[in-house]
Amino acid sequence: MYLYLYQNLPFPNWYYIHLLNTHLKKMQGTISCMRNYNMNTVGESLRPLTLKTQENGESVRTLVEENAVIVIGRRGCCMCLVVKRLLLGLGVNPTVLEIDEEREEEVLSELEKIGVHGGRETVKLPAVYVGGRLFGGLDRVMATLISGELVPILKEVGALWL
Amino acid sequence: MGDTSPRTSVSTDGDTDHNNLMYLCSLMKGIWVLVLLILATVQRVKWIKRLAQNREAARKSRLRKKAYVQQLENSRLKLTQLEQELQRARQQGVFISSSGDQAHSTAGDGAMAFDVEYRRWQEDKNRQMKELSAALDSHASDAELRIIVDGAIAHYEELYRIKSNAAKNDVFHLLSGMWKTPAERCFLWLGGFRSSELLKLIANQLEPLTEQQSLDINNLQQSSQQAEDALSQGMDNLQQSLADTLSSGTLGSSSSGNVASYMGQMAMAMGKLGTLEGFIRQADNLRLQTYQQMVRLLTTRQSARALLAVHNYSLRLRALSSLWLARPRE
Numbered sequence: 001m002y003l004y005l006y007q008n009l010p011f012p013n014w015y016y017i018h019l020l021n022t023h024l025k026k027m028q029g030t031i032s033c034m035r036n037y038n039m040n041t042v043g044e045s046l047r048p049l050t051l052k053t054q055e056n057g058e059s060v061r062t063l064v065e066e067n068a069v070i071v072i073g074r075r076g077c078c079m080c081l082v083v084k085r086l087l088l089g090l091g092v093n094p095t096v097l098e099i100d101e102e103r104e105e106e107v108l109s110e111l112e113k114i115g116v117h118g119g120r121e122t123v124k125l126p127a128v129y130v131g132g133r134l135f136g137g138l139d140r141v142m143a144t145l146i147s148g149e150l151v152p153i154l155k156e157v158g159a160l161w162l
Numbered sequence: 163m164g165d166t167s168p169r170t171s172v173s174t175d176g177d178t179d180h181n182n183l184m185y186l187c188s189l190m191k192g193i194w195v196l197v198l199l200i201l202a203t204v205q206r207v208k209w210i211k212r213l214a215q216n217r218e219a220a221r222k223s224r225l226r227k228k229a230y231v232q233q234l235e236n237s238r239l240k241l242t243q244l245e246q247e248l249q250r251a252r253q254q255g256v257f258i259s260s261s262g263d264q265a266h267s268t269a270g271d272g273a274m275a276f277d278v279e280y281r282r283w284q285e286d287k288n289r290q291m292k293e294l295s296a297a298l299d300s301h302a303s304d305a306e307l308r309i310i311v312d313g314a315i316a317h318y319e320e321l322y323r324i325k326s327n328a329a330k331n332d333v334f335h336l337l338s339g340m341w342k343t344p345a346e347r348c349f350l351w352l353g354g355f356r357s358s359e360l361l362k363l364i365a366n367q368l369e370p371l372t373e374q375q376s377l378d379i380n381n382l383q384q385s386s387q388q389a390e391d392a393l394s395q396g397m398d399n400l401q402q403s404l405a406d407t408l409s410s411g412t413l414g415s416s417s418s419g420n421v422a423s424y425m426g427q428m429a430m431a432m433g434k435l436g437t438l439e440g441f442i443r444q445a446d447n448l449r450l451q452t453y454q455q456m457v458r459l460l461t462t463r464q465s466a467r468a469l470l471a472v473h474n475y476s477l478r479l480r481a482l483s484s485l486w487l488a489r490p491r492e
Contacts, residue, residue: 148382
């Protein structure tokens with residue numbers, strides 16, 4: 001099976017395969033989309049979402065501490081959208097922080113410093129911070145939603161008022 | 163008359179006979195010894211020949227064994243080489259343009275392996291459910307039922323572990339639902355069933371429920387519905403984003419320029435496809451969480467009945483599939 005490429009290309013197939021490989025190697029570790037993509041959310045909710053673009057490491061910490069619920073994810077990441085929708089469905093208005101690929105390292109190292117009792121915890125994106133502390137990823141959100149623990153926690157930090 | 167006749171040992175007749183006899187005896191003895199000697203040599207010769215033949219045969223068999231072992235070693239080397247190639251091919255998937263079917267067969271291997279594992283899992287499940295049904299009918303104690311129910315939940319955990327491994331290999335096979343029967347495929351959502359639908363099914367079967375239980379099950383159903391919706395929206399978004407990636411730039415008959423951007427697009431699209439594995443994992447996680455929570459909310463007996471209800475429903479779906487496949491066609 002040969003990759004179907006443009007017709008009449010001047011270089012042999014292996015060259016294009018090599019190009020593709022180099023692109024993919026660059027993307028190693030980030031299984032999500034690249035930064036240039038502009039995400040159009042399907043069916044925007046009525047609640048406004050505050051989207052802040054990344055400035056520097058310090059402001060990440062302040063964002064986490066100031067917001068009851070904040071979702072941090074890569075720009076254009078579909079999982080991040082799932083978390084957002086889940087929280088919206090519960091009636092929470094989460095702050096969303098979208099990170100460019102270039103600043104990802106920086107932001108992650110900054111986030112890891114916000115560990116409990118000064119310990120470092122590994123952070124995977126998308127990450128949800130509730131009440132200034134790392135709550136977890138989509139796994140934890142889903143598990144706590146199903147077990148009924150999520151809503152009380154959200155009420156406790158003041159993200160829900162019903 | 164010669165007085166000095168030479169003294170010849172002229173014996174008397176008796177003596178001559180006796181002497182002749184003695185002579186004959188010794189002759190015969192000699193002949194006998196000779197015969198024996200001849201026989202001995204003949205036998206020895208035979209023995210020597212046999213030894214030689216043995217030696218020859220042993221040498222031949224040693225040579226044959228050596229040749230056989232050599233052949234075995236060669237095939238073993240070839241086998242490890244093929245295995246390495248296969249491993250490399252699996253990791254790189256489509257990037258091997260050498261043999262025509264290689265990419266397809268590696269994907270097929272993963273799919274077939276999963277199908278086999280799933281069938282085995284299904285058989286275990288059937289056995290477990292029969293055990294559960296027998297326990298319920300025989301009014302077994304709650305403790306015994308608990309063991310079986312916990313075992314059933316652990317078995318679901320096992321399935322999702324198998325699926326997660328298979329997703330690394332061939333996520334599209336899982337999403338296609340080709341490993342399920344036709345009627346089951348009607349209800350396919352992200353590579354499996356919808357937890358919310360399952361709960362609706364169970365709620366009907368489980369009268370009587372206490373008010374608290376009713377409320378809790380309702381909440382559970384709503385939560386799982388919310389989670390499903392969120393995941394569905396994520397999938398829609400992925401679809402849209404993939405379409406946008408592939409259609410960006412000019413779609414007309416292109417010049418050979420800008421290959422790098424084409425490859426960049428392809429790389430981006432590959433990244434998006436990679437997120438599918440995560441979606442399936444989240445969907446399976448949702449299914450498992452729902453089962454676990456359901457069992458927490460119900461009594462042991464109710465949980466047993468719920469699991470059996472789900473199983474019997476899926477048995478009916480499978481029976482329907484068989485009937486459908488066997489239906490007479492023009």
